[in-house]
Amino acid sequence: MSASSQLAMLSDLARDARDQAGQMLAGERQSERQVAAQLESLNRYRLEYAERLQQAMRDGIDPASMHNYQQFLASLDAALQRAREALNAQQRRVQQSQQQWQQEQKRLSAFDTLASRREAEHQRQESRREQRTSDEMAAGRLLRQRTEHAQ
Numbered sequence: 001m002s003a004s005s006q007l008a009m010l011s012d013l014a015r016d017a018r019d020q021a022g023q024m025l026a027g028e029r030q031s032e033r034q035v036a037a038q039l040e041s042l043n044r045y046r047l048e049y050a051e052r053l054q055q056a057m058r059d060g061i062d063p064a065s066m067h068n069y070q071q072f073l074a075s076l077d078a079a080l081q082r083a084r085e086a087l088n089a090q091q092r093r094v095q096q097s098q099q100q101w102q103q104e105q106k107r108l109s110a111f112d113t114l115a116s117r118r119e120a121e122h123q124r125q126e127s128r129r130e131q132r133t134s135d136e137m138a139a140g141r142l143l144r145q146r147t148e149h150a151q
Contacts, residue, residue, distance in 0.1 A: 004118060011111040018104035025097040032090045039083040046076045 053061075053069045061069075 004115075007111065007115050007118065011108065011115060014104065014108040014111050018101065018108045021097065021101040021104045025094070025101045028090070028094045028097045032087070032094050035083070035087045035090045039080070039087055042076065042080050042083050046073070046080060049073060049076060 049069075050073060053066075053073065056065065056069065
């Protein structure tokens with residue numbers, strides 16, 4: 001296997017790894033949006049429920065109902081805390097996926113740069129070879145012309 005075909009294969013593998021990392025990142029971002037939406041819904045529900053408690057207190061509420069409201073609000077607060085922790089964890093996963101994608105992109109860029117340099121070097125060598133051939137042909141014609149004129 002030639003060096004250029006090996007490099008092309010490595011470049012293809014790096015591109016696949018980068019694309020996979022990109023898909024993973026997109027999935028993690030989608031999950032982050034879902035977790036954030038759940039947190040927002042819980043926040044809204046907690047506010048609505050607290051408003052109901054305030055209204056019940058204005059209207060007059062018995063101690064048992066007040067206790068139930070408070071317990072439910074405490075359970076909502078605990079759920080909100082878990083949701084915030086879940087969002088923080090998901091944000092860390094997004095950040096890790098972002099870093100993984102960036103690493104794979106750098107790796108692909110390195111292979112692409114190397115391939116470009118090899119191609120440029122190949123083009124320079126080919127250009128030199130063509131120039132040499134052209135120079136040799138011109139020198140041969142000149143020599144033949146001089147030989148013909150000398151005779």
